[in-house]
Amino acid sequence: MWGLTCREDERDTEDALGETFDATAIEAPVSGQFTFPNPPLGLQPKGFVNAHFGPDSSAKSLQFRKGTTTLAFVYEPLTEKDVGGIIVAVDSRASAGEYISSKSVMKILDVSEHMVATMAGGAADCQFWCRTVNKYCNLFELRERSTITVSAASKYFANVLYGYKGQGLSVVCSVGSGSLNAYGILDTYYKPKMSDEEAMSLGRRAIMHATYRDAGSGGVCNLVHITPTKKIRYPGVDVSKLWYEFADEIGRDIAYNPRDD
Amino acid sequence: MSIMSYTGGTVLAMAGDDCVCIASDLRLGEQMNTVAVDQKKVHKMSDKVYVGLCGFHSDAKTVLDKIMFRKNLYELRENRSIKPKVLATIISNLAYQHRFGSFFTEPLVAGLDPVSHKPYICAMDTIGNICTPEDFVAIGTGAEYLLGVSESFWRKGMNSEELFEATAQSMLSALERDAASGWGAVVYTITKNNVNIRTIKARMD
Numbered sequence: 001m002w003g004l005t006c007r008e009d010e011r012d013t014e015d016a017l018g019e020t021f022d023a024t025a026i027e028a029p030v031s032g033q034f035t036f037p038n039p040p041l042g043l044q045p046k047g048f049v050n051a052h053f054g055p056d057s058s059a060k061s062l063q064f065r066k067g068t069t070t071l072a073f074v075y076e077p078l079t080e081k082d083v084g085g086i087i088v089a090v091d092s093r094a095s096a097g098e099y100i101s102s103k104s105v106m107k108i109l110d111v112s113e114h115m116v117a118t119m120a121g122g123a124a125d126c127q128f129w130c131r132t133v134n135k136y137c138n139l140f141e142l143r144e145r146s147t148i149t150v151s152a153a154s155k156y157f158a159n160v161l162y163g164y165k166g167q168g169l170s171v172v173c174s175v176g177s178g179s180l181n182a183y184g185i186l187d188t189y190y191k192p193k194m195s196d197e198e199a200m201s202l203g204r205r206a207i208m209h210a211t212y213r214d215a216g217s218g219g220v221c222n223l224v225h226i227t228p229t230k231k232i233r234y235p236g237v238d239v240s241k242l243w244y245e246f247a248d249e250i251g252r253d254i255a256y257n258p259r260d261d
Numbered sequence: 262m263s264i265m266s267y268t269g270g271t272v273l274a275m276a277g278d279d280c281v282c283i284a285s286d287l288r289l290g291e292q293m294n295t296v297a298v299d300q301k302k303v304h305k306m307s308d309k310v311y312v313g314l315c316g317f318h319s320d321a322k323t324v325l326d327k328i329m330f331r332k333n334l335y336e337l338r339e340n341r342s343i344k345p346k347v348l349a350t351i352i353s354n355l356a357y358q359h360r361f362g363s364f365f366t367e368p369l370v371a372g373l374d375p376v377s378h379k380p381y382i383c384a385m386d387t388i389g390n391i392c393t394p395e396d397f398v399a400i401g402t403g404a405e406y407l408l409g410v411s412e413s414f415w416r417k418g419m420n421s422e423e424l425f426e427a428t429a430q431s432m433l434s435a436l437e438r439d440a441a442s443g444w445g446a447v448v449y450t451i452t453k454n455n456v457n458i459r460t461i462k463a464r465m466d
Binding site for chain 2: 067091093095098100103211212214215216217218219239240243244254255256257258260261
């Protein structure tokens with residue numbers, strides 16, 4: 001039911017050198033192994049979800065509407081002492097319509113030792129399916145004795161999700177409602193060669209500007225730096241604090257003065 | 262998303278001892294996109310009478326013009342400055358005239374009686390049902406959050422400083438949970454001698 005089927009007699013059949021490697025164990029896990037109960041009376045899953053949790057639902061706080069800003073970019077080290085790699089940055093707001101249901105969501109999920117996924121869309125869908133891919137990656141590494149490539153993992157992810165096409169799953173990887181604003185900053189300030197410090201502040205700044213314009217994004221900016229050797233998680237930085245620092249930097253007058261009255 | 266939360270915005274009014282406070286956020290949006298961060302929803306009607314207009318911004322602007330028109334006519338005819346309660350009735354009549362095709366805006370009136378300096382606060386729905394509590398009223402996308410938090414901040418017989426603190430803190434707490442409002446707030450403290458306007462620093466996300 002849950003996950004792979006594994007027969008008792010298939011276990012531990014290979015010796016230390018792997019000479020008698022059982023051919024059946026080479027089989028990759030097949031997607032579609034999960035069984036989810038369907039809504040009653042033959043209702044269509046997508047229609048059911050939309051009727052109760054969609055935009056027309058009267059239960060506003062149950063609506064699946066999640067604003068998000070997440071981004072990732074690759075860069076080369078600028079000097080000897082920089083390491084380069086990938087910067088992944090996200091906001092931390094969970095919202096249902098205009099209601100902010102959480103201010104401290106961790107939207108960077110671990111997929112494997114050297115991989116992360118960022119979540120946008122339905123939080124439960126994202127978390128569950130990232131866990132599924134995580135399991136696949138672990139099994140792959142045990143079976144193949146080599147780390148899984150990012151493209152292989154994402155192909156598996158895509159295939160699993162395709163199996164649920166038309167059933168109303170909401171999983172979006174690496175974008176979100178505020179991403180257009182983030183692109184504006186990234187397109188302006190991105191350089192292929194950057195120092196680690198520079199790259200991280202670019203990631204944070206892009207998230208900050210996106211949270212400023214997008215009502216669906218906000219909270220703190222969580223950041224992960226993936227280097228060729230390891231993955232470093234950085235603690236969240238308040239985006240509102242970042243904005244006031246930015247306003248100070250460009251010398252913007254933050255005080256609002258009513259023109260009339 | 263409903264038309265009432267299309268542009269977002271929140272207004273809160275609190276009554277104290279011979280003083281009232283009226284606070285508004287500064288955001289103007291188009292659904293989830295923030296367009297401006299300098300749009301207050303509180304407007305001056307006379308020396309000590311202010312009106313707040315939340316809901317759909319375009320309708321709020323139109324309604325403000327119509328309110329100004331009726332209020333000016335009243336003041337010219339009567340040759341005295343308008344009482345907040347009279348203004349509320351005028352706005353209510355205006356709103357009800359559009360009973361079968363209403364403006365998508367909720368008005369709020371806060372002020373002191375120009376003669377007796379008695380505090381007056383009230384809020385209306387889109388078709389002019391006046392609701393006059395003695396403690397506080399809120400309208401807009403963050404009204405639910407405001408009413409909850411104001412319940413614990415409001416005390417009987419607050420002076421103007423205490424009232425400002427209660428209003429500002431209630432407003433800031435509500436803005437933490439309402440995505441459609443925020444980006445700064447402005448608080449008007451109306452006492453019999455003067456009106457104090459203060460901008461408060463809020464989260465910018």
